[in-house]
Amino acid sequence: MKRSIVVLLSLVLVSASLFAAGTKEQAPGVDNSLQKIMDKGTIVMGLDDNFPPMGFRDEKGELVGFDVDLAKEAMKRLGVELKLQAIDWNAKEQELNTGNIDCIWNGFTITPERQEAMTFTPAYIHNAQVVVVRDDSPYTTLASLSGKTVGYQAGSSASNAIDDTPEFKQSVKSFVEFKENLTGLMDLEIGGIDALVVDVTVAEDNIKRSGKPFRILEEELAPEDYGIGFRKGEQKLADAVWQQLEAMAADGTLARISTKWFGSDITVVAK
Known part of the structure; x- marks a missing residue:
């Protein structure tokens, strides 16, 4: 009888420990995302390191x-250390969801x-x-x-803009995916492609620097906004x-x- 009680108490203690461990992570419906970052003291920011002027290597x-x-x-200002993590932009959602990074912050549409x-x-x-072409090309x-x-960058919002402009998409002979916008611009320069769909911030910065x-066509494909992405439900963070x-601001x-x-x-x- 005593042995049965001891075994029962042991099971209760183990269950309580497991429950406590689970709640420390995040119970369903509970958002402890900010507290986890504050406790850890660091936040890992995922970015494309070939996306000037938003994020790149000098x-x-x-x-x-x-x-x-x-x-x-x-x-x-938040009181945590920032760690920068270059990622494959085409796998950014996976990097976020598996916990390799805590946010995506790099011209993220x-x-x-x-x-x-x-x-x-x-x-x-x-x-x-927008669409960038060579300055000596006849395209207007x-x-x-x-x-x-x-061309366009794989995994970028350029592909969404192309899909949302069906008349343009259907008229183009072929599309070429590039891992990075800078690679696409280099291919544009040597005539490998006729045009590149890219963020206007990137296009203007590249031309300036x-x-x-190159020149930018006046006709835009799509307006968009940049925001910072976190795991689903991490509203407090x-x-x-x-x-x-x-x-x-x-x-x-x-x-x-x-x-x-x-x-x-x-x-x-705040504007």
Whole structure:
């Protein structure tokens, strides 16, 4: 009889321990995302390291960019250490969901499909998908690219913009996927493709920095917004980061960082 009681008490203690361990992670319906980051003291930001000016490697191989500067300041104010993790942009959702990174912050376009899969902050920058061509090419409109070869970055919102412009998509002879936008721009320069669909922020920065003979068609494919993506349901963490951006907007830090990278304040926080 005593042995049975001891065994029963042992099972109760084990069950209680397992329950406590489970609740420490995250019970269903409970959002402890912010507390987990605060307890850990670090947050891992996933980014494409070939996406200037949002995030890229400088001549020393260090990760720099507009989003990098924003994240550094926001996490400093939040009181946690920022760790930058370059990822394969085509596998960004998997990197987030498996816990390899804690957020995606790198010119990350908010789309209905992505909102179904993760939690986003509000938009902090307006963007657009545009078409870049060589300056000496005869192309001036989307229609003029009929029968031509057009490139875009795999896993990017450029593919959504193309899908959402069926007349343009059907008129193009073929599409070429690139792992990175910079690779696509290099292929455009040597004539491997006739045009590249890319974020206007990236296109303008590349033309300005490189001095390459590119131009942007006036006709846009789609307007879009940049946000910060977190795992689905991690609203408290998303809200805490957004509060830091709002504070940065209020004291002029956001405008200063934007001017550093874009020449003016193009952010839309608290506007």
